[in-house]
Structures are given as C-alpha cells and as structure tokens.
Amino acid sequence: MKLTLNGEETDLRDALTVTELLVDQNVKMPDMVSIEINGEIVKRSDFEGTVLADGDKVEFLYFMGGGQWD
DSSP: OEEEETTEEEEOSSOOBHHHHHHHTTOSOGGGEEEEETTEEEOGGGTTTOBOOTTOEEEEEEOOOOOOOO
8 A cells, every 4th residue: 555654655564544554653652643644634533443545645743842941
C-alpha cells in the first residue's frame, strides 16, 4: 500500500490503522501528535478504528509550547 506521509511517498506492508501507523513509524510520543488524513484532523478516539487506504495523504502534526519567561 502506498501513501504520502509528511510529504513523502511511503510503501507500507498492508492497510494499517492510525494507531498501527504510529507504531510502524516508531513515533516515540504518540500522545503528542495529531494526525491529518487527506486534509481532515482525526480525533484521537478514532485512531484505533481509522484504517488508512491506498493513496491517503497523512501528516503527523506536533504541537509544542515554548517561549521564554523574563
């Protein structure tokens, strides 16, 4: 199965759920990533039941706080 992951074409062994993709891609802190599939954000509660399809465009989105205290 082929999909575009973070802008790069990727071959996967077979259809995966979002949760399985996070494991397959060795995402170290999956609680810190949001997932966008074909331009739509997937709710974390739907990760386990969302199966990726051939040709999907998937983005891992990391939101991090930062700044400086004076």
